Amino acid sequence: MLEAVHDTAEYSLPSRLAQLIVSPAVCCVKASSKGLQKSLWNLGGTTQYSVPCNARDAFDLEDETDMQEQIAQIKQDFLQALEKVENLSTLEELRIGVLGKKGSLTSLLRGMGAVAPELRPQVGQWINQAREELENRIAQREEMLQDGALQKQLLLETIDVTEPRPLPRIGVQHPNTMVLNEVLDCFVGLGFEVVEGPEIELDYYNFELLNIPKNHPARDAQDTFYISDNAVLRTHTSPVQARVMTTRKPPIRVVCPGRVFRADEVDATHSPVFHQIEGLVIDRHSSMGDLRGTLDAFAKRLYGEDITTRFRPSFFPFTEPSAEVDLTCFNCRGSGCRVCKGTGWIEVLGSGMVNPKVLDMCGIDSNEYSGFAFGIGLERITMLRYGIPDMRLMYEGDERFLRQFR
Numbered sequence: 001m002l003e004a005v006h007d008t009a010e011y012s013l014p015s016r017l018a019q020l021i022v023s024p025a026v027c028c029v030k031a032s033s034k035g036l037q038k039s040l041w042n043l044g045g046t047t048q049y050s051v052p053c054n055a056r057d058a059f060d061l062e063d064e065t066d067m068q069e070q071i072a073q074i075k076q077d078f079l080q081a082l083e084k085v086e087n088l089s090t091l092e093e094l095r096i097g098v099l100g101k102k103g104s105l106t107s108l109l110r111g112m113g114a115v116a117p118e119l120r121p122q123v124g125q126w127i128n129q130a131r132e133e134l135e136n137r138i139a140q141r142e143e144m145l146q147d148g149a150l151q152k153q154l155l156l157e158t159i160d161v162t163e164p165r166p167l168p169r170i171g172v173q174h175p176n177t178m179v180l181n182e183v184l185d186c187f188v189g190l191g192f193e194v195v196e197g198p199e200i201e202l203d204y205y206n207f208e209l210l211n212i213p214k215n216h217p218a219r220d221a222q223d224t225f226y227i228s229d230n231a232v233l234r235t236h237t238s239p240v241q242a243r244v245m246t247t248r249k250p251p252i253r254v255v256c257p258g259r260v261f262r263a264d265e266v267d268a269t270h271s272p273v274f275h276q277i278e279g280l281v282i283d284r285h286s287s288m289g290d291l292r293g294t295l296d297a298f299a300k301r302l303y304g305e306d307i308t309t310r311f312r313p314s315f316f317p318f319t320e321p322s323a324e325v326d327l328t329c330f331n332c333r334g335s336g337c338r339v340c341k342g343t344g345w346i347e348v349l350g351s352g353m354v355n356p357k358v359l360d361m362c363g364i365d366s367n368e369y370s371g372f373a374f375g376i377g378l379e380r381i382t383m384l385r386y387g388i389p390d391m392r393l394m395y396e397g398d399e400r401f402l403r404q405f406r
């Protein structure tokens with residue numbers, strides 16, 4: 001678009017025009033001869049004949065028709081370009097090119113000085129009409145583009161809330177964890193506190209304070225991994241009892257869950273790593289009756305009101321007397337089935353009254369205090385609870401197994 005010509009030589013304008021180009025004031029002229037018009041056309045290739053000029057009246061408009069032509073040409077070019085506009089920024093560019101300060105139509109208006117005075121009102125009216133029309137077209141187009149952009153955006157942001165989606169992978173709690181939480185809940189409800197101890201344990205707590213001296217045959221039953229002469233991977237959670245008794249004053253009521261280790265072969269019911277939940281109560285008058293009442297409450301809470309306990313005499317170095325505790329078979333409710341091998345009972349834990357020797361070794365006066373303790377095998381009650389036939393399933397981390405506990 002030839003909007004302003006500053007350098008006459010460069011564009012080799014016809015001399016008459018060239019002489020007159022002395023100031024940057026932009027006016028619109030109608031070339032006085034077809035030849036001049038043509039050369040200006042060739043220069044810019046557009047319909048706009050704007051040149052710097054301070055000698056407006058040097059060019060008289062021959063007639064109004066030419067002015068009309070120019071306006072028509074501007075309109076036509078504009079409308080053609082408008083058709084191709086596809087976004088708001090090009091639309092704005094187009095608008096500035098025609099209606100902006102230096103736009104082609106605006107330039108026509110500015111060049112009114114060169115128009116014969118009697119024609120000015122008419123020409124001004126044409127230009128303003130054209131301006132109005134173009135503004136309307138721009139507004140229309142703008143609306144369309146905005147609408148289109150909105151539609152596009154809406155389409156892009158459409159969310160089909162009914163579309164079926166793959167379910168997010170949600171983890172599940174390990175069955176051991178679920179049962180452990182239930183057991184702990186039960187004991188916390190009975191007034192117990194949850195206490196933990198180290199998995200690498202001193203021989204002193206794991207054996208000695210529990211009345212299992214070095215070289216005593218009772219150690220054979222709990223063969224384990226030795227870290228050093230004095231430290232082992234704990235074989236049971238009972239050392240937490242010793243730790244609590246040596247650091248606290250009675251009354252004591254704690255449950256101690258945790259991982260334990262034995263040099264066992266892996267099979268359906270054995271693993272070198274498994275879990276226990278230890279229980280310990282020390283008070284002035286705690287008795288075997290309290291032990292039984294506590295374990296009965298636990299059994300009923302976990303398996304149902306019709307479940308009860310059966311105590312069988314047993315031996316543990318740290319309890320005296322000691323008992324193996326059976327629960328009514330949760331499967332047949334006592335009548336005898338495959339799970340309980342026809343007995344109606346299932347062996348679940350070891351227990352007893354804390355050996356007075358242990359109390360004394362741990363700094364608790366056995367003349368003043370007595371206590372009871374129990375040790376529950378977590379895997380065992382989990383397997384019974386869910387009918388899990390093989391202990392190994394619980395350690396393999398196979399999702400097909402774990403997913404069943406959702």
Ligand code: DAH
Binds near residue numbers: 235278350374376
């Ligand atoms: N610690 C024993 C074991 O691992 C289980 C046990 C038996 C714990 C009797 C106790 C108890 O607290 O009183 O075989």
